[in-house]
Amino acid sequence: MIEISATEIKKQKKLVLTWSITFLTVFPLLIILGLLMRLNQGEKISLGMDNFYVLMTLHGLGMAGILYSIAFAALWYLIGTRYAKLNTGTGYFVFFMVLAGVAGLVIATLIGKFGAGWYLLYPLPFKGTFWPTWATGLSIISLIILGIAWLIGIIHLVYALAKEFGGFSNLLGWQYIRKKEVDRELPPIVLITTVSLVPGVIAFIAGAVFLVMFLLQHFEPTLAFDPLLLKNLIFFFGHTLVNITLYCCIGWVYALLPEFTGRPWKVDKVVVYSWNATFFFILFAYFHHLYMDFVQPLPFQYAGQIASYLSAIPATAITMFGVIAQLYHSKVKWGVIPLSFLLGTAGWAIGGFSAVVDSTIAANKVLHNTLWVPAHFHTYMLGGVVLFILGFLFYLSHSKEEQEKDKMAKFGLWLFVIAVHSFIATFYRGGLRSIPRRYSDYGGIRIEYTHSTGALLAQIASVFIGLLLVGLIIMYVSIIVKLSKRKIPSAGA
Numbered sequence: 001m002i003e004i005s006a007t008e009i010k011k012q013k014k015l016v017l018t019w020s021i022t023f024l025t026v027f028p029l030l031i032i033l034g035l036l037m038r039l040n041q042g043e044k045i046s047l048g049m050d051n052f053y054v055l056m057t058l059h060g061l062g063m064a065g066i067l068y069s070i071a072f073a074a075l076w077y078l079i080g081t082r083y084a085k086l087n088t089g090t091g092y093f094v095f096f097m098v099l100a101g102v103a104g105l106v107i108a109t110l111i112g113k114f115g116a117g118w119y120l121l122y123p124l125p126f127k128g129t130f131w132p133t134w135a136t137g138l139s140i141i142s143l144i145i146l147g148i149a150w151l152i153g154i155i156h157l158v159y160a161l162a163k164e165f166g167g168f169s170n171l172l173g174w175q176y177i178r179k180k181e182v183d184r185e186l187p188p189i190v191l192i193t194t195v196s197l198v199p200g201v202i203a204f205i206a207g208a209v210f211l212v213m214f215l216l217q218h219f220e221p222t223l224a225f226d227p228l229l230l231k232n233l234i235f236f237f238g239h240t241l242v243n244i245t246l247y248c249c250i251g252w253v254y255a256l257l258p259e260f261t262g263r264p265w266k267v268d269k270v271v272v273y274s275w276n277a278t279f280f281f282i283l284f285a286y287f288h289h290l291y292m293d294f295v296q297p298l299p300f301q302y303a304g305q306i307a308s309y310l311s312a313i314p315a316t317a318i319t320m321f322g323v324i325a326q327l328y329h330s331k332v333k334w335g336v337i338p339l340s341f342l343l344g345t346a347g348w349a350i351g352g353f354s355a356v357v358d359s360t361i362a363a364n365k366v367l368h369n370t371l372w373v374p375a376h377f378h379t380y381m382l383g384g385v386v387l388f389i390l391g392f393l394f395y396l397s398h399s400k401e402e403q404e405k406d407k408m409a410k411f412g413l414w415l416f417v418i419a420v421h422s423f424i425a426t427f428y429r430g431g432l433r434s435i436p437r438r439y440s441d442y443g444g445i446r447i448e449y450t451h452s453t454g455a456l457l458a459q460i461a462s463v464f465i466g467l468l469l470v471g472l473i474i475m476y477v478s479i480i481v482k483l484s485k486r487k488i489p490s491a492g493a
């Protein structure tokens, strides 16, 4: 078993704090872009159509990128201080590459006005654009830089773990399925890290393929590719990235929750089978994004529905059951950390359920491209992933006792959670009322009921976004005050 020195732990702490401060700075700025979009849809401000799509692009790409990055950084920290030796130099290299990629995207969107949306639907970045071609080129190159950075990070982490635990199959827990006695217990965070990050490698490769095709067309505009192939590649990449961000967070819930409940949470056969099944289903669930593409081969559509249902069951059910088993009749003191984990799990369950509804072909016919779609992914990202991240940041900044007593942080968390779900409720209501997604405003819709309902819901949403920002600021104050006072932060310490 590996020994991690105090100096090494200190270095890893500095790295994770660098990531955390970046997250704490960028996240509220991206929320403000969301607020501006909702105010525009509510007809309270007038951004102009081009600016709306610029903000939507930066918001979508920025949120997906920053949440994945901090989720990865948190896993890196927990693994690097407990289970494997990770090179902090590589960690900083990844950090600065990500920063360079983000800077490129900010310039391409805010200055170049690149506005093709997060998924750059082909041939949108090249045909009839309102932005110059350099902005498309810079966006593509920035995304390639981000992909390479993340790939380097994943490969380093998984390789270090495989070296420490005696091979890749051990990381997937296969030793628990063999008849032999298991000589070294596998920490659940290691299993989940592998199940999250290895499909990530495949997704990033798919991302690299479509980005290189984009780059070729950027330099040689007479080239043209099959839009269906590109859509498959893009959604395989995008859907998998968002999925694995969530699973990365679940990794540290398995590792940290037991510190507050006093109950062990171990890997056994059931956990191995369910997470291995998830490894497989993660890769095929994305087909549900292409139901409306009638030229997609029919078996893929059915595969999409089946994989979407099946991917939701094993890891989700086992984790939900695990969280309940951890908490039920335990002596947990409801500090802000276990509270964030429990409320985040609830957000994951609610968002997951509405995702499954949307992935049902019969329901998708009605809900497709309505506000139901942002509703479901905002629920498990904002109401799930973000709460897991906040829980982790409290873990970094607060001691166990401090997080129990910190009433201000708990108030901020409750305000944030209530406002988040109220804000998202306006998306759900919009979806059920057939309000289309990705409309800069609803003024051009001839059905007056749809126009006025869309605008009203956006106005209500703006109030709740204001409230969730207040909750967030309260939590920020608590985290920053504690971080500035502590020399060696960690609730587990």
Ligand code: HEM
Pocket (backbone or CB within 6 Å): 031, 033, 034, 035, 037, 038, 056, 057, 059, 060, 061, 063, 064, 067, 116, 117, 118, 119, 374, 378, 381, 382, 386, 436, 437, 438, 439, 465, 468
């Ligand atoms: C308080 C926080 C947030 C606010 C106010 C907000 C607001 C919005 C709004 C108004 C839209 C446009 C919806 C439409 O009409 O289609 C949107 C889209 C989007 N949001 Fe958020 N959002 C927030 C948090 C997040 C988070 C945490 C994520 C994490 C992944 C995220 C990812 C996205 C994505 C990917 C899109 C779609 C962009 C596209 O279609 O290209 N948002 N958001």
